[in-house]
Amino acid sequence: MSAALAIQAKAIAARAARNQLAQGAILTNPAGLRRFRAALGDALYAPVHIACWGDSITEGVGTENSSNILSNLVADTQGWPGQIRALLAARLGLPGGGAITPFFTGSDSRVAKTGSPVADSVIGPMKWGARIKSADMVEFTTPACTAVDILYWAGGSADGSVIGGFTYQVDGGTVTTGLVGGANATPGYRVLSLTGLVNSAHVVRLVGGHASNVQHISAIRYHNNQGIVVSRWGRAGWTVPDMLGIGEASRNNAATGSAYSRARLLAAIGGYGEHLTIIALGQNDATLQNVAMGGGSGGEAVGIVYPNVETYETSLRSVVNSVTAAGGCCLLLNTALPPPGGATVPAGGQPYYAYHEAARRIAADTDHVAHLSIADRWGLSGDMSLAENVSMGLLSAATSVHPSRRGHGDIAGALAQTLLRPDLVTA
Structure with a gap:
């Protein structure tokens, strides 16, 4: 020195x-x-x-x-x-x-995955996000809350084209499109807020919206507005x-x-x-x-x-x-x-x-x-x-x-x- x-x-x-x-x-x-x-x-x-x-x-x-x-x-x-x-x-x-990511170190009973979600190396936060297609599902179980934010990346390739899209389902209810797959979108991080939920634990299921185009899911946040x-x-x-x-x-x-x-x-x-x-x-x-x-x-x-x-x-x-x-x-x-x-x-x-x-x-x-x-x-x-x-x-x-x-x-x-x-x- x-x-x-x-x-x-x-x-x-x-x-x-x-x-x-x-x-x-x-x-x-x-x-x-x-x-x-x-x-x-x-x-x-x-x-x-x-x-x-x-x-x-x-x-x-x-x-x-x-x-x-x-x-x-x-x-x-x-x-x-x-x-x-x-x-x-x-x-x-x-x-x-707080927030829950699709991937993490150790075990986590709050997260379940089916299909083949892939840990995402090109989005935040800190590469703990997931890439999903229509055969892939990530399911989160939250603590008691009245709102859930879905954090995701809109945009597929560098010009924002051919995004994968996703659907979401809360507590086994209606399957709803969160982002249309196969379309164009302006690239950027987005927050989709689901509010007005009953103040209890919730199960939030995310499924990819396209068979070949990937969708980038960062995490979910739970809170009470x-x-x-x-x-x-x-x-x-x-x-x-x-x-x-x-x-x-x-x-x-x-x-x-x-x-x-x-x-x-x-x-x-x-x-x-x-x-x-x-x-x-x-x-x-x-x-x-x-x-x-x-x-x-x-x-x-x-x-x-x-x-x-x-x-x-x-x-x-x-x-x-x-x-x-x-x-x-x-x-x-x-x-x-x-x-x-x-x-x-x-x-x-x-x-x-x-x-x-x-x-x-x-x-x-x-x-x-x-x-x-x-x-x-x-x-x-x-x-x-x-x-x-x-x-x-x-x-x-x-x-x-x-x-x-x-x-x-x-x-x-x-x-x-x-x-x-x-x-x-x-x-």
Whole structure:
């Protein structure tokens, strides 16, 4: 590490130690959340949508004290997105809501599939969506709710032609066309809202509308036409370049050679009408900063890139610009801590916390963007020691960056305070 970076790392560590002594979570640019605050003012009468994008921590690893996710339902309810969903519902006294994707890690009793739905690698959220044809069905069982949103991509090929279409059926009722198959449609992410349902659990069945043309289904959201709806889009191992379709093959996420597909992946971030998009990425970027990404094949393939701090910041700016242009706002959240042994990546490289500082810079100079770092609350390894976080039960294992269920709850508590009273946690 260079002398300049060493000085920066020491300054960052000292700042983080001071913040942790105050047990604070420091919000940069609280005014960046004003679009969300305005939407929250209508929460008694309309749903307020939050989307949580991130890596394995957002996906919920650690909730079962395991390095894997065994139950997607447990991860969805006990990870920090699920716990903030419950906390905000309790604070507001309103039922909340969430989302369910066709594909996921582990098991999930809420989802059934017949035929041959295929995991979709060219749409959001984070490639958990499905491609279906007329022989394919995806069925979701929701918690009690009065409304269901079907999130999908309208448009087949790059010019939006020959879409697959789909039908939907609620609780075994009338089969209704949601999107006509075999026709043309303007490409884009769409939300089909089914409202006026009885307040109970519902079974929503989606079937492809065309024998040969595929339809892209992203997820469903359930809610009660009021309160805060928290959707969880997390995938283990992901970096910010992954969100842009610039992957790394050893993690089964090779870069796409299509500029159109990369644009489609980017458009999903904040593309379902969310008022607030929380982006919790950076740990894997730091860990993999010496690993080549990009490349791919095809005339529009990107070149080789490395997820160093500069790439992280440039890519993250592309993401937040897309979200804010769509009318939402962003909270950049750094959830993980440096691993035991110090603040730099093995074999040299840039400090882990430099990624937190890059996200903080974006919030400081970009409208409708704020930043929060959990390292401000828990401290850096080597300052307020990681061993203390383990002894307090905040981490799932002594050498893990993954929070335990309690740690996920502490992150959710910090977020609840931040989102409901940002004036209390500003820097």
